Amino acid sequence: MALSDIIKNMSFDEIIKLCCDQEQEAVNLYTELRNRATDDAAKLKFQELVDMETQHLVNLQTFEIEKYMDLPPANLKVTDYLTEPSKDRNLTTQEALILAAKREDKTAKLYQDLAHFFKDNVELNTFFQMMADEELRHKHDLETEYEDEFLQEG
Amino acid sequence: MTKRTKPTSHNVVPMKARFAIPRQDMPEQNPTKRAGNFLEVNLGLTADQAVIEAQRCIECGNPTCMEGCPVSIKIPDFIQLICNRDFAKAAAKIKEDNSLPAVCGRVCPQETQCEEVCVVGKRFEPVAIGRLERFVADYERLHPEEMSTESVVAESTGKNVAIVGSGPAGLATAADLIKAGHAVTVFEALHEFGGVLVYGIPEFRLPKEILRKEVAALESLGVKFIKNFIVGRTQTVHELLNEEGFDAMFLGLGAGLPRFMNIPGENLNGVYSANEFLTRSNLMRGYEFPDYDTPLYRAEHAITVGGGNTAMDAVRTSKRLGANHATIVYRRSEEEMPARNEEIHHAKDEGVHVMTLINPIEFIGDENGFVKSARCLKMALGEPDDSGRRRPIPIEGSEFEIPADMVVIAVGNGSNPLISQTTPEISTNKWGNVVTDEIGRTSMKGVFAGGDIVTGGATVILAMGAGRAAAEGINEYLKTGEWV
Numbered sequence: 001m002a003l004s005d006i007i008k009n010m011s012f013d014e015i016i017k018l019c020c021d022q023e024q025e026a027v028n029l030y031t032e033l034r035n036r037a038t039d040d041a042a043k044l045k046f047q048e049l050v051d052m053e054t055q056h057l058v059n060l061q062t063f064e065i066e067k068y069m070d071l072p073p074a075n076l077k078v079t080d081y082l083t084e085p086s087k088d089r090n091l092t093t094q095e096a097l098i099l100a101a102k103r104e105d106k107t108a109k110l111y112q113d114l115a116h117f118f119k120d121n122v123e124l125n126t127f128f129q130m131m132a133d134e135e136l137r138h139k140h141d142l143e144t145e146y147e148d149e150f151l152q153e154g
Numbered sequence: 155m156t157k158r159t160k161p162t163s164h165n166v167v168p169m170k171a172r173f174a175i176p177r178q179d180m181p182e183q184n185p186t187k188r189a190g191n192f193l194e195v196n197l198g199l200t201a202d203q204a205v206i207e208a209q210r211c212i213e214c215g216n217p218t219c220m221e222g223c224p225v226s227i228k229i230p231d232f233i234q235l236i237c238n239r240d241f242a243k244a245a246a247k248i249k250e251d252n253s254l255p256a257v258c259g260r261v262c263p264q265e266t267q268c269e270e271v272c273v274v275g276k277r278f279e280p281v282a283i284g285r286l287e288r289f290v291a292d293y294e295r296l297h298p299e300e301m302s303t304e305s306v307v308a309e310s311t312g313k314n315v316a317i318v319g320s321g322p323a324g325l326a327t328a329a330d331l332i333k334a335g336h337a338v339t340v341f342e343a344l345h346e347f348g349g350v351l352v353y354g355i356p357e358f359r360l361p362k363e364i365l366r367k368e369v370a371a372l373e374s375l376g377v378k379f380i381k382n383f384i385v386g387r388t389q390t391v392h393e394l395l396n397e398e399g400f401d402a403m404f405l406g407l408g409a410g411l412p413r414f415m416n417i418p419g420e421n422l423n424g425v426y427s428a429n430e431f432l433t434r435s436n437l438m439r440g441y442e443f444p445d446y447d448t449p450l451y452r453a454e455h456a457i458t459v460g461g462g463n464t465a466m467d468a469v470r471t472s473k474r475l476g477a478n479h480a481t482i483v484y485r486r487s488e489e490e491m492p493a494r495n496e497e498i499h500h501a502k503d504e505g506v507h508v509m510t511l512i513n514p515i516e517f518i519g520d521e522n523g524f525v526k527s528a529r530c531l532k533m534a535l536g537e538p539d540d541s542g543r544r545r546p547i548p549i550e551g552s553e554f555e556i557p558a559d560m561v562v563i564a565v566g567n568g569s570n571p572l573i574s575q576t577t578p579e580i581s582t583n584k585w586g587n588v589v590t591d592e593i594g595r596t597s598m599k600g601v602f603a604g605g606d607i608v609t610g611g612a613t614v615i616l617a618m619g620a621g622r623a624a625a626e627g628i629n630e631y632l633k634t635g636e637w638v
């Protein structure tokens with residue numbers, strides 16, 4: 001069954017729980033990659049990603065619309081054309097950022113699709129749009145960091 | 155802070171007339187000729203030109219130029235000595251604050267440092283401080299008989315300091331520590347000393363002879379130089395401190411790990427990191443092939459990705475190696491290029507083509523696995539963000555291909571993780587840079603660090619400034635043994 005069909009029959013609390021699961025998945029992934037990293041610098045970056053997703057999870061669990069009001073900044077698309085690193089190897093900080101930005105992008109697209117699917121349901125449409133915006137904000141922050149550090153061109 | 159006394163004036167030109175003196179152009183090799191050789195491009199001011207340029211200084215009460223210099227060279231003082239044609243003393247004056255003036259006079263980005271804030275520059279062209287610095291440093295090198303032979307080395311303290319890395323940070327630290335009376339040993343992984351100054355910056359911008367003389371001068375003061383020694387592999391930090399009797403250590407490891415773009419096709423033959431390309435050419439003397447046996451690919455269409463000094467050095471090297479089309483591909487606009495203005499102009503004069511707001515997204519290879527073209531996207535500058543910067547954003551559907559039988563990636567460098575891996579007590583940040591306090595102390599007792607390994611890729615003078623600050627810290631530590 002398509003995700004949208006499942007969601008159609010869910011209560012709002014259940015939908016939030018579903019999104020929380022999505023965030024928890026990200027927390028688990030970054031925790032695993034942090035534990036596996038042999039590079040101290042990449043370990044620190046993965047820890048930051050764990051913290052970022054954990055914060056998002058907490059925000060969702062205590063959902064308040066105000067926390068999601070700001071429109072996302074421009075999509076810089078810095079990582080859109082980059083090769084996605086394989087999660088099976090030891091990653092560097094640079095690869096950690098690419099992986100995370102691409103993941104935020106994919107999740108944003110998923111939420112945008114859901115917002116579109118529920119275009120006639122104001123509450124769900126707004127909720128998924130806000131979720132997509134939040135993912136795009138994260139992507140923007142990660143790409144700004146990527147650009148400032150890995151595209152210094154000095 | 156002690157009040158600075160104004161230097162004695164030797165400027166015979168009346169104040170108002172000074173503004174009418176034009177900034178003295180530095181003679182340089184003809185662009186067409188130099189694009190085919192590796193000899194130095196700039197030829198330096200003549201003595202008469204240097205005096206005329208020095209006379210443009212209006213001897214400000216508050217010399218802002220000194221604030222613009224990261225190591226606060228006493229610029230007005232050395233300028234007055236030039237007015238008096240006292241070139242040897244001018245060189246000695248600079249050396250009080252900067253041990254490598256012949257290097258800094260050539261490679262410092264003066265337009266964003268001392269010259270940017272020179273008071274004359276508010277209405278006219280600023281005093282050419284960098285050219286004057288270069289002139290007196292070259293004078294010193296060519297006239298050793300005029301320099302003071304007074305010993306500058308203090309009595310021996312009986313302490314031993316190891317310096318890891320012989321780039322500007324390591325050399326500046328070594329110079330200060332040997333003068334303070336410590337025994338100093340510099341360990342260098344490569345087979346020549348000087349760091350980026352020898353393996354990165356090409357001969358046509360910084361003749362290697364200058365570095366060799368600087369190293370020889372330090373050797374004559376007693377600094378011991380050991381090459382082909384990789385700390386972390388040949389011997390560890392622990393072994394040097396605990397078994398070899400070093401009382402303190404300075405890590406000036408630089409940021410020598412090339413960064414790649416992570417786009418498809420980067421592993422094709424003919425795609426180099428700027429580090430590899432420049433090292434092959436400069437350090438391994440690939441540009442003198444076949445006299446030296448380092449092969450370097452001679453391309454027809456050489457593109458270099460990036461807009462910094464490294465990119466300019468790489469593209470100009472590719473031109474000199476024979477590329478008919480040597481092109482810079484840069485994702486931002488020319489205004490944002492971090493390279494020194496002079497290098498951008500020189501590159502263009504030599505026939506380098508500069509493509510801005512373009513970013514490669516894939517390198518395409520031929521049937522033998524050699525790169526043959528680059529697929530690129532056009533970029534547009536977005537709205538200014540919170541920091542006021544306009545970041546480039548790809549224009550969807552604007553893809554196009556350019557021929558490229560050689561590609562040099564010059565998007566930046568990171569730090570080599572060897573030391574942090576073998577000495578986990580030395581903390582690094584998420585970029586792999588060693589973390590220090592303001593006097594260069596790392597998280598491991600007795601170990602200091604400075605330069606690019608701490609800041610990430612920066613400039614020669616900042617690396618030297620960090621080396622000098624750490625030398626002060628080391629002196630203090632060796633005196634008191636305190637580490638709090």
Ligand SMILES: Cc1cc2nc3c(=O)[nH]c(=O)nc-3n(C[C@H](O)[C@H](O)[C@H](O)COP(=O)(O)OP(=O)(O)OC[C@H]3O[C@@H](n4cnc5c(N)ncnc54)[C@H](O)[C@@H]3O)c2cc1C
Pocket residue numbers: 154261262263318319320321322323324341342343344348349350351354355383384385386406407408409410432463464465467494570572573604605606607611612613614615617
């Ligand atoms: C191509 C290029 C052009 C540049 N142009 C300019 C310019 O025009 N103006 C400017 O101001 N700056 C320029 N820069 C930047 C400048 O060169 C650096 O900021 C500066 O050299 C940093 O000095 P450093 O001493 O920290 O490191 P480096 O110069 O990188 O020296 C570090 C040294 O440590 C050695 N080393 C590393 N690890 C070990 C180890 N484990 N054991 C022993 N030795 C080790 C390395 O081999 C190297 O010799 C340029 C950089 C590049 C790459």
Ligand code: SF4
Pocket residue numbers: 210211212213214217218219220229230233271272273274281283
């Ligand atoms: S700011 Fe310019 S004019 Fe003033 S002292 Fe410095 S070099 Fe001379």
